[in-house]
Amino acid sequence: MDTNIEKKADQATPAAAQPAAPKPAAPKSAPAPSYNLTVSVSPHVHSAESTRSIMLDVLIALMPALIGACFFFGMRALTLTAVSAAGCVFFEWVYRKAMKLDCTVGDCSAIVTGVLLAFVCPVTTPYWTILIGDAFAILLVKQLFGGIGQNFMNPALAARAFMFSWAVIMTTWVVPGTAVSVFGANADATTAATALSYMHTGALPDGISLSSLFTGFAGGCLGETSAMLLLIGGVYLVLRKVISPRIPLVYIATVAVLTFLFPQGNDRLVWMGYQLFGGGLMLGAIFMATDYVTSPVTKNGQLIYAIGCGLITVFIRYFGSYAEGVSYSILLMNACVFLFDKLGRPQRFGVLKTKKEGER
Amino acid sequence: MGVVRPFRLRPVGPHSRQSETEVNLMAHAFFGGVHPKDMKAMSCDKAIEVFPAPKQVVIPMSQHIGAPCKPLVKKGDTVTVGQKIGDNAGMCVPVHASVSGTVLAVEPRPYTGGTDVMSVVIENDFQDTLCPEIAPRQSIESLSSDELTGIIHEAGIAGMGGAQFPTHVKISSGIGKVDTIIVNSAECEPYITADDRLMREMPEKVIAGLNVIKKIFGLDKAYIGIEDNKPQAAAALNAAKSDADGIEVCVLHTRYPQGAEKQLIQAVTDRQVPPGGLPASVGCAVFNVATVKAVYDAVYLGMPLVKRVVTVTGSAMKDTRNYMTPIGTPFQALVDAAGGFATDPYKVLTGGPMMGIAQHTLTVPVIKGTNAVTCFSQQDNIEVANPHCIRCGKCVGVCPMHLMPLMMFRSERKGDVENLDALHILDCIECGSCAYTCPAGIHLVQSFKIAKQKLKDAQAAAKA
Ligand code: SF4
Ligand code: SF4
Numbered sequence: 001m002d003t004n005i006e007k008k009a010d011q012a013t014p015a016a017a018q019p020a021a022p023k024p025a026a027p028k029s030a031p032a033p034s035y036n037l038t039v040s041v042s043p044h045v046h047s048a049e050s051t052r053s054i055m056l057d058v059l060i061a062l063m064p065a066l067i068g069a070c071f072f073f074g075m076r077a078l079t080l081t082a083v084s085a086a087g088c089v090f091f092e093w094v095y096r097k098a099m100k101l102d103c104t105v106g107d108c109s110a111i112v113t114g115v116l117l118a119f120v121c122p123v124t125t126p127y128w129t130i131l132i133g134d135a136f137a138i139l140l141v142k143q144l145f146g147g148i149g150q151n152f153m154n155p156a157l158a159a160r161a162f163m164f165s166w167a168v169i170m171t172t173w174v175v176p177g178t179a180v181s182v183f184g185a186n187a188d189a190t191t192a193a194t195a196l197s198y199m200h201t202g203a204l205p206d207g208i209s210l211s212s213l214f215t216g217f218a219g220g221c222l223g224e225t226s227a228m229l230l231l232i233g234g235v236y237l238v239l240r241k242v243i244s245p246r247i248p249l250v251y252i253a254t255v256a257v258l259t260f261l262f263p264q265g266n267d268r269l270v271w272m273g274y275q276l277f278g279g280g281l282m283l284g285a286i287f288m289a290t291d292y293v294t295s296p297v298t299k300n301g302q303l304i305y306a307i308g309c310g311l312i313t314v315f316i317r318y319f320g321s322y323a324e325g326v327s328y329s330i331l332l333m334n335a336c337v338f339l340f341d342k343l344g345r346p347q348r349f350g351v352l353k354t355k356k357e358g359e360r
Numbered sequence: 361m362g363v364v365r366p367f368r369l370r371p372v373g374p375h376s377r378q379s380e381t382e383v384n385l386m387a388h389a390f391f392g393g394v395h396p397k398d399m400k401a402m403s404c405d406k407a408i409e410v411f412p413a414p415k416q417v418v419i420p421m422s423q424h425i426g427a428p429c430k431p432l433v434k435k436g437d438t439v440t441v442g443q444k445i446g447d448n449a450g451m452c453v454p455v456h457a458s459v460s461g462t463v464l465a466v467e468p469r470p471y472t473g474g475t476d477v478m479s480v481v482i483e484n485d486f487q488d489t490l491c492p493e494i495a496p497r498q499s500i501e502s503l504s505s506d507e508l509t510g511i512i513h514e515a516g517i518a519g520m521g522g523a524q525f526p527t528h529v530k531i532s533s534g535i536g537k538v539d540t541i542i543v544n545s546a547e548c549e550p551y552i553t554a555d556d557r558l559m560r561e562m563p564e565k566v567i568a569g570l571n572v573i574k575k576i577f578g579l580d581k582a583y584i585g586i587e588d589n590k591p592q593a594a595a596a597l598n599a600a601k602s603d604a605d606g607i608e609v610c611v612l613h614t615r616y617p618q619g620a621e622k623q624l625i626q627a628v629t630d631r632q633v634p635p636g637g638l639p640a641s642v643g644c645a646v647f648n649v650a651t652v653k654a655v656y657d658a659v660y661l662g663m664p665l666v667k668r669v670v671t672v673t674g675s676a677m678k679d680t681r682n683y684m685t686p687i688g689t690p691f692q693a694l695v696d697a698a699g700g701f702a703t704d705p706y707k708v709l710t711g712g713p714m715m716g717i718a719q720h721t722l723t724v725p726v727i728k729g730t731n732a733v734t735c736f737s738q739q740d741n742i743e744v745a746n747p748h749c750i751r752c753g754k755c756v757g758v759c760p761m762h763l764m765p766l767m768m769f770r771s772e773r774k775g776d777v778e779n780l781d782a783l784h785i786l787d788c789i790e791c792g793s794c795a796y797t798c799p800a801g802i803h804l805v806q807s808f809k810i811a812k813q814k815l816k817d818a819q820a821a822a823k824a
Contacts, residue, residue, distance in 0.1 A: 035705050038741075039720050041806035043792030044713040044734075045396055045550065046742040049799045051750055102746040109750070149749045149800075244757075297753030297766060346762040348784055349391075349622070350634040 051148075055108035057242045061233035062115055062287065068216050068229040073123040074179030077222050083127050085114030087134035095143045109148050113137055116156035119223025119283060120327065121163065123180050124172050133159040153334045154294045157327045173219035194219045195278030200323035202264045204274060213277040224283040227276070234286035243290045246299065247306045251285040252276065254310025262318070281313065284326035294334040301337070301344025308333045308340075390623040392760040393615040394793045396550050396714065398589055403673045403680035404553040408561055410684045412697055413484055417459050417688030418725040419445065420471045421478045424518035425525050426451035431480055437463045442491035442664050444516075445480050453526045454516045457482055458666035458686035460489040472710040472717060472724045479725075482688070494662045505535065505576045508659060515658030516665045516728075521619065521648035522711055524729040527655070530645060531576055539643040541573055541582040542628050543652055545597075546612065546619030548587060549712025552732040554669040555649050557682045559586075559593035563600035566649055569656030571605060573647060581606045584649070585628045587614040616714060617791040621646050623760050635787050650731070670726055672698040674735035676705040685726050691733050692722035706741060709734040714792045744801030755794035755804065761787045765794035765804050772811035777818045780811050788812070 069077035088110040096103050104110075117133055137159035145151045164170050173194055174180055195213055198205035212218050216226020224230075237243045256272055263271040275281075289295060289309050296302045309329050316325025422428035429446030433439060439457040447454040461484045468476035500508070513528035521544055543566070547555040559566060566584075574582050586594050588611050601607045612618055612627050622633045624646060631642040639646055647655075650668060657663040666687055673680040678699040685694065691708065695701065709716035710730050726733075755765035764783060771779040788808050795804040 035708075035722070037705060037718070037720055038707050039718045040707070040743075041803060041809060042713070042715050042717065042790070043796045043805065044707060044709060044716065044718065044736065044740065044742070045796060046801065047394070047396070047797050047799075049797070050744070050801065051748070051799050054750075054752070054799055104746075104748065107748075147748065149751050292750050292752040295751075295753075297751060297756045297764070299757075341764075341767075345764065346756070348635065349760075349762045349787060350632040350637065 051107040051109070054242050055112050057237065057240050058112050058287070059108065059115065061236045061242075062112075062119070062223070064229040064232045065119070065216075065223045065226055065283075066115070068226045069119075069123070069222050072176040072216055072225060073174060073222065074182075076180040076182045077123050079182050080121070080123060080125060080127070080130060080222065081115055081118040084118035084121075084130045084134055085111045087131045088114035088117070088138050091135050091138040092143065095139055096147070099143075101147070104148055107148060110138060113142070113155045115223075116287060117159050119287075120156060120160045120221050120280065122170065122172050122174070123222045124174055125163075125169055129163060129166055129169055133163045136162045149293050151293055152337065153331055154288055154291050157288055157331050157334075160327055161331065176217050176219060176225070194323070195274055196317070196323040199264070199274060199278065200317065204265045204270065205278070208278075210270065210273045210277065213274065218278075221280060221283075224280040227282045230282040230286055234282075237286070237290075243286075244302075246302050247290050247295060247309075248285040250303055250306035251289055251309045251313075252281065254307050255281060255314055258310065258314040262314075275314075275317070279317075279324050280326040284313075284330055285309070288327070289330050289333075294337060296337050296340040296344055298341050298344035298346060300346075301340035301342075304343060305333050305337065305340045308336070389613065389615070390618070390626040390760050391762060392758045392793060393617060393623075394758050394796050395614070396616055396796060398614070399551045399673075400553050400556065400589065402551065403671050403682060404556055404590075406553075406557070406680060406682050408557045408669055408682045408684050411686065411689060411694070413459060413486055413488075414686060414689045414693045415484055416464065416690070417457075417482050417484065417686055418469050418471075418690060418723075419455055419458065419480045419482065419688040420469070420725065420727055421446045421455060421480070422471075422473075423455060423524060423687075423727045423729065424453040425523070426453070426529075428452070428478065429455050431466045431478065433463050433466070433480060435463055435465055439463060439482060440489045440491040442494045442666055444514075444664070451526060451529060453518045453528075454514065454664075455480075455687075456516055456664040456666050457491075458688050459484040460487050461485040470721055470724050472719060472727060472730060474717065494664075496661050497659065500572065500575075500659055503659075505578070508572060508576050511658055512655055514664070515654070517651060517654045517658060518665075518728050519648055520650035520654060520665075520668060520728055520731070522715070522729045522731065523621075524727075527647070527651055530647075531573070533638075534640040534645045535577060537640045537643060538577055538645040539579065540629055540645075541570070541577060541579060542624060542644060542646045543570055543582065543584040543649050544619055544621070544624055544646050545584050545586040545590070545593065545649040546624055547590070547649075548614070548616045548619040549714050549716070549732075550616075551673050551734050552671050552712045553673075553682055554671045554731045556590050556593050557671075558650060558653060558669050559590070560596050562653060563593075563596040565653050565656045566597065567601045567605060567607065568660065569652040569654070570607060570647075572655055572659050573652065574606070577645070581608070583607070583628050584609045585612055585618070585624050586610065587612055587618055589614045616796075617760060617789070617793060620760065620789055620791055622789065635784065665728060668726070668728065668730070670694065670730055671732040672735075673732060674705075674709075674737075675740055676701050676703055676708075676735040676737040678702040687727060688725045690723050690725050691719065694726070694733050695722065695735065701735065703737040705735045706738045707736040709736070713740075714796065715790065742801065747798075747800040747802045749798075749800050749802060752799055754797045754799065758793040758797050760791060760793060761789055763788055765798075765808075768811060769802060769804055769807050772807045772814070775814070777815055780815050781819075785811050785815060 092110040093105050137155035141155040141158045142151045195205040195208050214227050238245045259272045259275040296305050312329035313325040427448050427450040429448045433445045440460045443457045461482050464483045465481040469479040517527040518524040625644045654665045670685045681698040708719045768783050
C-alpha cells in the first residue's frame with residue numbers, strides 16, 4: 001500500500017516528490033542509513049473524525065428514539081429496525097461485490113439508511129416490505145448513482161415514497177401501548193388516527209394531548225413520534241459537531257412561524273405546537289434534512305434549503321392530498337441542492353461584494 | 361504576564377470596508393481554520409542549543425524564490441564562516457559558508473524541495489575562522505534605507521518562515537505602499553517551537569531587528585502577531601520593548617493557519633489581500649520573526665544568514681531539540697545529535713505536519729526556510745484506502761480562502777479545467793485545513809496541486 005502512495009505522490013507534485021531511489025552522490029564520509037520513508041503530500045496529520053465515526057454518532061443519536069419506540073410499540077420496533085439495517089448492509093455488500101467495487105460497508109452509512117427507513121415506516125410494516133424498501137434505497141437510490149456521496153435523494157425518504165405503493169401498510173397506525181407481535185402479521189393491530197390526519201381536516205386532534213405528542217406516546221411512524229427523544233439526539237449531534245444546528249433550526253422555525261401566522265382553530269400557539277410535534281417534522285429536520293449527501297454544503301445554501309423545506313412542508317400539510325409533507329418537501333429540496341450551493345457560494349476572499357457583481 | 365492582552369484595532373484606511381459579513385462579526389479573526397493538536401509541549405521547554413559542529417555541510421545555491429545563485433567557489437577552495445559562496449544578478453539572494461573549511465564538491469545534491477540542486481559541499485575544519493569582512497556596526501543611525509536594504513540583501517536574508525521570498529525585494533517593493541508592518545510570530549504549525557524559543561530567549565534582538573525594518577520603511581508603528589499558546593514568548597517581547605518603539609504585541613486566538621500571510625493580515629488589521637495580490641496592495645508587509653532576528657544579526661553584527669533555529673521533533677524521535685543549526689547541516693546529523701530514532705521513521709518532514717514536505721532521504725540539508733525536522737513513526741500513518749467524499753461540507757467550512765474544496769476536487773477528477781478556474785483554485789494557499797478535516801480522508805491538497813498545474817498548463821497553452 002505504501003508504495004502506491006509514494007507513486008501517487010510523485011505524480012502529484014512535480015517538484016516536490018522524487019522516487020526514493022538512493023542517490024549515487026550520497027556522501028561517503030557519513031554513510032546514511034537508509035530508511036523506508038513514505039513520501040506523500042501534506043497535510044500529514046488528520047482530525048480524529050472519519051466517515052465511520054460520524055455515522056456511528058448518528059446511530060448513537062438515534063438510539064433514544066429507538067428505545068422510546070420499543071417502549072411505545074413493543075419489541076417489534078427493535079426487530080424491524082434491525083432487519084432493515086441488516087437488509088441495507090446486505091444489499092450494499094452484494095452490489096459492491098457484484099460490481100467489483102471496493103467494499104463500503106465498513107463506513108456504516110448503510111446501517112444509518114436502514115435505521116432511518118425503519119423509523120419512517122409504521123411499526124406494523126411486514127419484514128418483506130421493508131426489505132424491498134431497503135433494496136430500493138441502497139440499490140436504486142444510492143449505488144446506481146455511484147454509492148456514498150453520489151446520490152441526490154435521501155435514500156430512506158425515497159424508499160419510503162416508493163413503499164407507498166402499499167398504501168394500506170404504510171398508513172396503518174397502532175395505538176401506542178399495544179405491544180405489536182414480533183412475528184405475526186399486522187392483522188391484529190388496532191388502527192389509530194394520527195394528530196396530523198385530524199389537522200389535515202382543519203381541526204385540532206381529538207384526545208391526543210400536546211404533551212403526549214412531545215414525549216412520543218402517540219400514533220405515527222416507528223421512530224418519529226417522540227419529539228423529545230429526537231431532540232436529545234439532535235443536541236448530541238450538534239455537540240459532537242456532526243451537524244450544525246442551522247438546517248434543523250431554520251426548518252423548524254419556518255414551520256413554526258407559518259403555522260403561527262396561519263392557524264386553524266382558536267389558539268395559535270396550540271395549533272403551532274401540534275404542527276411541530278405531531279408528525280415527522282423533528283425526525284425530518286434533525287436527521288433527514290441534515291443528511292450530508294443530499295443537503296447543501298454552503299452556509300447560505302443551507303439557509304435557503306431549510307426555509308424551502310419548511311415552506312413546502314406547511315404547504316403540503318395545508319393544501320396537499322397527504323396529511324404529512326415532511327418527506328416530500330425534503331425530497332423536493334434534495335433535488336435543488338445543486339442550485340442552492342451555487343447561490344450560496346462563499347464570497348471570494350479579498351473581493352468586495354459590490355466589486356464582485358461588477359466583475360461578473 | 362500582566363501586559364499580555366487581547367489585541368483589538370479598528371479597521372483603518374481605505375481598506376476598512378474590504379470585509380463585510382464574516383469578518384466583521386468575528387472582528388480580528390480570519391474565516392475558517394482548524395485546531396490540530398499543537399504538540400508543542402514536546403519541545404517548547406528545550407532551550408536553544410548550539411548545534412555540535414557538523415562534519416560536512418551541503419549548501420544549496422537556491423534557497424529563495426528567484427534566480428538561483430552561481431557558485432563563487434570551486435572544489436579545493438578554503439572558505440571561512442560568513443564568506444559569500446554564491447550569488448547572481450537579478451532577483452537573487454546570495455548564500456554564505458556556514459562553517460570554515462575546504463570545498464569538497466560543487467555538484468547537484470538532493471535538497472528539501474524535492475529535486476537535486478547545485479550545492480557547495482564544505483568539509484568542516486572545526487576552526488570557525490570568521491570571514492575578515494564581518495564586523496559589527498557601532499551605530500546604524502547614519503545609514504539610509506537603501507543602505508540598510510543593501511545590507512539585508514548582502515546578508516542573504518530570505519523569508520525564514522518557509523516561503524523564502526527575498527526580504528530585500530519585499531522591502532524595496534513595499535516602501536511607500538506599506539503603512540503596517542507585521543511580524544509573523546504565529547507559528548501555527550503543530551510541533552514547531554523554533555520561533556517560540558527564539559522569542560523567549562532573544563526578544564531584544566527581535567525588537568531591535570524590527571526597529572531597523574521600521575526605520576527602513578519610515579514608519580513608527582509595527583505589530584507582532586503571536587498566538588495565545590505562546591504566553592511566555594509574548595511576555596518576553598512585551599518586556600523587551602520600550603514604549604518609544606511603537607510596537608504592539610497582538611495576542612491572537614490559536615487557530616491554524618493563523619501564520620499564513622493573508623490570514624495573519626486579516627487577523628491583525630482586518631484587511632483582505634485581493635486575489636493574486638501582494639500584502640503591499642493592502643498596505644501591509646509581513647516578516648517572519650526569525651527573519652527579523654536575521655536582520656538584526658546582519659545590520660548590527662554584520663553577520664550574514666548562516667544559522668537558524670531548527671526544531672527536531674516527532675513521534676519517531678527518542679528526544680526533541682531546538683538547535684541553532686548551521687545552514688547546510690544534513691537532517692541525518694540533526695537526528696543523530698538529538699539522540700536518534702526511537703522507532704523506524706515512517707515519514708520525515710521539513711517543517712510541520714500541515715504544510716511540511718515529506719523527504720525521501722535524510723541527506724537533505726537544513727536551508728534558510730527550514731524551521732523544523734519532524735519525524736513521524738508508523739503510528740502517524742493517516743492513509744485511508746479508497747476515500748469517498750460524503751459531501752459533509754466540512755472542507756467548505758474550514759477553508760480560510762472561502763473556497764469549495766469538494767467541488768475543486770471533483771472538477772480536478774473530471775479534468776474540468778474551466779470549472780477549476782471558476783472555482784478560483786489558484787486562490788488556494790495549500791494550507792491543508794480541508795484535508796485535515798475531511799472525514800473521508802481525501803488527499804485534497806494533492807489533488808489541488810495537480811489541478812493548479814493543469815490549469816496553469818491550460819492557460820499557458822491558451823496564450824500560446
Ligand atoms: S482549499 Fe486550499 S486554502 Fe482552502 S483549506 Fe484547502 S488547502 Fe487551504
Ligand atoms: S470534507 Fe471531505 S467528505 Fe466532506 S465534503 Fe469536503 S471533500 Fe467531501
